[in-house]
Amino acid sequence: MTQNVLLVEDDMSIAIVITAALEAEGFGVSHCVTIAERDRMLADRGFAALVTDVMLPDGDGIETIERVRALHPHMPIVILSAQNTLDTAVRATDTGAFEYFPKPFDIDELARTVRQAAGTAQGLAADGEEPVADGLPLVGRSAAMQSVFRMITRVLRNDLTVLILGESGTGKELVAEAIHQLGNRREGPFIAVNTAAIPAELIESELFGHEKGAFTGAVARHVGKFEQAAGGTLFLDEIGDMPMQAQTRLLRALQSGTVRRVGGREEIRLDTRIVAATNKDLEPEIAAGRFREDLYYRLNVVPIHMPPLRDRRDDIDVLARHFLQHAANEGLPRRQLTKEAADLLSRQPWRGNVRELKNFIYRLALLAREDVIDAEAVLPLLTQEAPPPAEDGGAPRAVDIATAVSEWLAVNRPPSGSIYNSAMAAFERPLFAEVLRETAGNQLRAAQALGINRNTLRKRLGELALDPEEFARRP
Incomplete structure (x- = not known):
């Protein structure tokens, strides 16, 4: 018996491609373009799955999912959207959608997902939580960031340990904050610890606490970060630089679910989600004996890879405008970028990633002479940003071909x-x-x-x- 799928999509070119892919999987496809048509068709009959866009001619497809659930509570739903923001991904997940696909998507992956959804005995139930507020910390609509958003949505309704990997300045702490703000522990504290910034002899005390008299200078009991984060999230940044002795204590805490203050005997039950991050490749660190392999596997339950800015150039324009808005909110002059200026920024290497871009935009907002910033205003500041040439006798700066092309185009664009x-x-x-x-x-x-x-x-x-x-x- 042929299973039927309801497709709600107002872009006919996309609808034709999806229909062909689903029919190749053996589905029958019923197509409509509005929410009103969708509701009428669902009132008349059931479907194996619903595939729906978000922005439809008569409303928001996500906001009306509740009506779909009332009619067919167990029907799996696959959501498509060109509004490729973390907010949209989270809203889609909060409906209990089987899967969320940002546009453009892999049509074969969509077809496989619908096949899997249709074979599921029961669709995921909507959890009925209040919609997530705007003002989310992450910005980006590139394919690379869509993968990050989808991974974030998968860990919001559980307490699995997350390991965030990526270069410095890519926004690893923002991912940790998003997981906390949008997840089940949002009412609890978010405690961030830069493990590389704490002296090795103090790190155990900072993380696990200490009792009075545990060591010279311990004049009172100190509650560690694990206890401070009770009911919330503990973010361990730069975990790859943690001293080996502290790694051993951390592993024990994760294995047992308890911590013991330095100099204490009481076992304190953990009630915190662990999110760790590092800009190091931990596998070579393990091979060199600088990082425990068993701790790595304890932390790497759900890895999230933050892409460098050079791999998400489509986001540079929106990030730059986002930072200009933030700069204005913080008292700097309100500026706008011309398309040519945004294009020029998008061609830069940004070795410091999003952090470097943000600092540059704030400086640009402060120093620009006009409210509308064009490429001519951007170029002098970019020239100042370029690293100085090597001094006589020094090693030349290593530059790869991609960086050289970006820099050449920025200065000499024909x-x-x-x-x-x-x-x-x-x-x-x-x-x-x-x-x-x-x-x-x-x-x-x-x-x-x-x-x-x-x-x-x-x-x-x-x-x-x-x-x-x-x-x-x-x-």
């Missing part, structure tokens, strides 16, 4: 229509010059080293105004 030829000339000239220098101007050896035809090399040298004899004359 007119539209000539970017490729200009970029190839800018790349080939120093490349050919370096190889000719190595071969003392010998074109045959240079062509062999480059892996190109000698005539091709000779032609390009003429076009680039490079004289091989100049390199032959150099000592």
Whole structure:
């Protein structure tokens, strides 16, 4: 017997693609474009699953899910949305949706998910919690951030330990805050500890507390971070830098569910969610004996990988405007970015990731002379941002090709229509010059080293105004 799926999607091109994929999976598909049509069809019959967009011509698909639940409480629901924010992901999850797909999505993955949903004996029940407020800490609509949002939504209704991985400045603490603010422990405290900033001899006291007289200077009982976080979330930042002795104590606490203050005998039952983060690759640290493998597996129950800003360039524009708004809220002049200025920012390497971008935007808001910031106003500050060249005798700064291209485009962007030829000339000239220098101007050896035809090399040298004899004359 053919199972039928109800698809609610007003974009006909997307609807056609989804319908074809579901029919290839053996489903019958009924399609409508409005909430009113959806409700009428659901009143008449049941479906194996509902696939619905959020923004529909007559309302918000998420806000009206309650009506769907009233008619068919066990029907699994798959939500699609072009509103790719953490707020949308959380709202979708709070409905008890089987899955949430931000657009654009993998059509094959969607079809597999609907097949899985339809085979589920009972759809996930809505938990009836109040809708999450706006003002969420994370910003981003790129595919990389959508993966982060989806992982966050999976840990909101449980207390599984989370390990957040990513470079410095990517927003790992914001993820921890989001998990706390949106999860079951939101009414409890959020306690953040930078384990790299605490002296090794004090870290156990800071985490687990100490009794009066436990060591010199312990003049009173001290309640540690684990106890302070009771009923809430304990965020252990830079966990990869935790001293080995403290790692052993932390592992014991996670295994037993209890902590003991330094110098104490009482076992104190833990009532906190653990979220840890590190900018280090822990597997090499384990191999080097600097991090306990058993602790790694205790912490790495649910890993969340924060992408570097270079892997989410689509977010730089929205992040920049977000930070300009925050800067204005904090008393700095209210500024706006032109499209050209935003494009220029999006081409930068941002080695310090989101933290570096935020600091730059605040500085830009302070120093810009006009309320509307164009590319000409951005460029001088970007030039100031560039790291200084190596001093005489120092090692040159290592730059990868992607970074070099971004920096070159930022400073020397050719007119539209000539970017490729200009970029190839800018790349080939120093490349050919370096190889000719190595071969003392010998074109045959240079062509062999480059892996190109000698005539091709000779032609390009003429076009680039490079004289091989100049390199032959150099000592």
